[in-house]
Amino acid sequence: xxxxxxxxxxxxxxxxxxxxxxxxxxxxxxxxxxxxxxxxxxxxxxxxxxxxxxxxxxxxxxxxxxxxxxxxxxxxxxxxxxxxxxxxxxxxxxxxxxxxxxxxxxxxxxxxxxxxxxxxxxxxxxxxxxxxxxxxxxxxxxxxxxxxx
Amino acid sequence: xxxxxxxxxxxxxxxxxxxxxxxxxxxxxxxxxxxxxxxxxxxxxxxxxxxxxxxxxxxxxxxxxxxxxxxxxxxxxxxxxxxxxxxxxxxxxxxxxxxxxxxxxxxxxxxxxxxxxxx
Numbered sequence: 001x002x003x004x005x006x007x008x009x010x011x012x013x014x015x016x017x018x019x020x021x022x023x024x025x026x027x028x029x030x031x032x033x034x035x036x037x038x039x040x041x042x043x044x045x046x047x048x049x050x051x052x053x054x055x056x057x058x059x060x061x062x063x064x065x066x067x068x069x070x071x072x073x074x075x076x077x078x079x080x081x082x083x084x085x086x087x088x089x090x091x092x093x094x095x096x097x098x099x100x101x102x103x104x105x106x107x108x109x110x111x112x113x114x115x116x117x118x119x120x121x122x123x124x125x126x127x128x129x130x131x132x133x134x135x136x137x138x139x140x141x142x143x144x145x146x147x148x149x
Numbered sequence: 150x151x152x153x154x155x156x157x158x159x160x161x162x163x164x165x166x167x168x169x170x171x172x173x174x175x176x177x178x179x180x181x182x183x184x185x186x187x188x189x190x191x192x193x194x195x196x197x198x199x200x201x202x203x204x205x206x207x208x209x210x211x212x213x214x215x216x217x218x219x220x221x222x223x224x225x226x227x228x229x230x231x232x233x234x235x236x237x238x239x240x241x242x243x244x245x246x247x248x249x250x251x252x253x254x255x256x257x258x259x260x261x262x263x264x265x266x267x268x
């Protein structure tokens with residue numbers, strides 16, 4: 001774990017399924033310290049877990065020698081979480097659609113593939129940033145002023 | 150790092166006298182849980198197990214890959230004319246299951262007692 005500043009911390013985690021739970025717990029600890037409610041922390045935990053699973057599966061393709069990065073940055077009223085991987089990222093910004101349960105039930109759509117939708121639905125801001133220099137990442141933000149919305 | 154997922158079966162009776170098969174999960178429900186979630190459901194005789202209750206009380210971690218396995222169970226149950234009910238999700242996962250549309254094909258109950266009272 002690296003402290004980048006008083007308000008920022010970076011963690012490197014193995015690209016192995018299950019380690020998203022460490023990322024979840026770390027982000028939850030930060031959010032709790034900032035005064036977020038339990039239900040908002042639960043939202044953040046799911047969003048962080050899904051972002052990490054995407055990084056492990058698609059970005060780093062389960063390669064054991066490549067780690068996934070988690071950067072947490074606190075600023076007044078908001079918590080920013082970046083999940084970094086070594087993939088190229090997405091060609092264009094995605095606009096995840098609400099899963100169509102009827103299509104999933106009929107087999108026309110895969111049962112999987114809900115992660116990006118959940119991320120977008122559960123946090124206040126999300127941005128998928130392709131690799132330019134360094135690593136590609138997804139950036140999630142939750143804000144204290146959205147607590148009661 | 151992943152907590153092993155276990156499942157157990159129990160035969161219950163609903164308030165209307167219906168036989169209800171409870172599948173109780175513990176631990177993590179993720180992409181590694183195909184056997185306990187889908188496999189255990191498939192081991193049930195579809196002709197005799199018409200009412201199935203998926204109990205999440207002991208679940209510590211659930212992600213979208215795990216939810217996809219639940220959808221797979223719903224798909225098969227729907228084709229076989231079985232009724233699936235779900236109980237003991239946390240308020241957060243009640244919200245998530247509702248967001249992804251699962252409530253169209255399965256009824257969510259606060260706990261086992263609430264489920265049995267209406268089955």
